[in-house]
Amino acid sequence: MDRVARTHGWLITHKNCLDGATAALAGEASGLTPIFVEPDRVEEGLSQVTDDRPVYLADVSLRPDSWAVWRLRISFVLDHHQSALHLLGQPNVRIDQAHSGGWLMYAFAVERGWLDASPAWERLCRHVERYDLWKPQHEFGQDLNRLFHALGYDWYRQRFANGYAPLTAHEGDKLAQLIREERAFVARHIRQAVRYQNQLPYPIFAVELDEEGPVNIVSHTLLEQGAALVLTIKPDQRLSARTDARIDAAQLMEHLFQGGGHPRASGGRLPADEPADAESLLRRIAEYLAVPQPS
Structure with missing residues (x-):
């Protein structure tokens, strides 16, 4: 070239x-x-x-x-x-x-x-x-x-x-402040997380974000506590899924939410006119998971 x-x-x-x-x-x-x-x-x-x-x-x-x-x-x-x-x-x-x-x-x-x-x-x-x-x-x-x-x-x-x-030292100070804010953000959103199982062999969760923030930390905290999937719903209708080895996040997001990514971390999006309701989204995901998916 x-x-x-x-x-x-x-x-x-x-x-x-x-x-x-x-x-x-x-x-x-x-x-x-x-x-x-x-x-x-x-x-x-x-x-x-x-x-x-x-x-x-x-x-x-x-x-x-x-x-x-x-x-x-x-x-x-x-x-x-x-x-x-x-x-x-x-x-x-x-x-x-x-x-x-x-x-x-x-x-x-x-x-x-x-x-x-x-x-x-x-x-x-x-x-x-x-x-x-x-x-x-x-x-x-x-x-x-x-x-x-x-x-x-x-x-x-x-x-x-x-x-x-x-x-730099200034960046280190800024980082310490961000970590303090992150802990408060994570604690608040974990308290608000919606849990769903209903005949699934494992629990799945959804978290509606009230602002952009460290969704990875929220998701990984819930995964460490036993969740198989954590769906985060962002204010602009974007979705983020984090999963453990029991669920292929990329397949799920491609199939349900016109998204994709990695097997353990993927994104998608809701149509602008679709309500971002955590329980209804979890039910939709559970219905998808109840049907065996090709490997």
């Missing part, structure tokens, strides 16, 4: 997501302009592309019907979600569930010669990957996620444009 294409392309990636933000950092360091979208709104990102320069997707992909429409416009897809597996075998597509979207973008940029490999970049991407895939030693990535959601992408880009850097 020529230098003009390398320095004036587009990168569509995951909005409001530390992994997507890390892919964007690697993309910007490679001369790509990021466009941030929700994973089920990639077409909206494509509509923002105003010229014929190359378009890359990282940490997001397209459904089969949209892929048929847009595939010739997209130069390369880098994703790690289960919902992207239908693209396996397509040219210029790399689906790797063992790595995060940020790591895939960084490795791709190095492979193409757009970005020099460095210990700082690798360290940042590994920290983010451990958090995004909830691997052991994910604590620093989790702290980055807290700060990213509080301070935004501009802060993240300013601080980590060249890869890993230690947190």
Whole structure:
């Protein structure tokens, strides 16, 4: 690919997501302009592309019907979600569930010669990957996620444009404040969680959020207490599902809520005119789970 294409392309990636933000950092360091979208709104990102320069997707992909429409416009897809597996075998597509979207973008940029490999970049991407895939030693990535959601992408880009850097004392103080606020948020929403079982062999929960917040912590706390699934309902009708090994979250969200993601962590969305009622959503999920699903 020529230098003009390398320095004036587009990168569509995951909005409001530390992994997507890390892919964007690697993309910007490679001369790509990021466009941030929700994973089920990639077409909206494509509509923002105003010229014929190359378009890359990282940490997001397209459904089969949209892929048929847009595939010739997209130069390369880098994703790690289960919902992207239908693209396996397509040219210029790399689906790797063992790595995060940020790591895939960084490795791709190095492979193409757009970005020099460095210990700082690798360290940042590994920290983010451990958090995004909830691997052991994910604590620093989790702290980055807290700060990213509080301070935004501009802060993240300013601080980590060249890869890993230690947190400053001021950021440490901010992090301590965020953790205190997080504990209160988690405790409040766990008290409000709706439990449902009704002939299922395990309990499932739904949590209606009154504001954006650390849904991962809420969900993982309930999972540790025995829940098989935790559905969080966000104020804008977006849904997030976290599960243990008894339920495939990606299949469930694809089937019921036009979403997808990973087997243990997936997202979806309710239609704007559908009431976000926790009990009715849990009943719908329970009916789906009562029917054996293909493995």
